[in-house]
Amino acid sequence: MKSSVVVGLILIALGVAALVYKNISYSSEETVMQIGPVKATAETEKNIPIPNVLGIVAIVAGVVVIAVGGRGK
16 A cells, blocks of 8 residues: 555544544643642643544545545556
8 A cells, every 4th residue: 555545544443533533632731739749630621622624624624635646656
């Protein structure tokens, strides 16, 4: 399999994943207060939204890469 086809399939898969999962969430631990050896922490969950346009662009780019790679035989 040509490398352009592999790259195209990866782009399409990432685009579909971006459309299915609307955001990326992660949790981080932050120090709220520290007095000497005693430390108080809080775990917060943060979200990073993924625009739909990004997923669509990745899918289109994957299709274009596959089409261009297939022509260059």
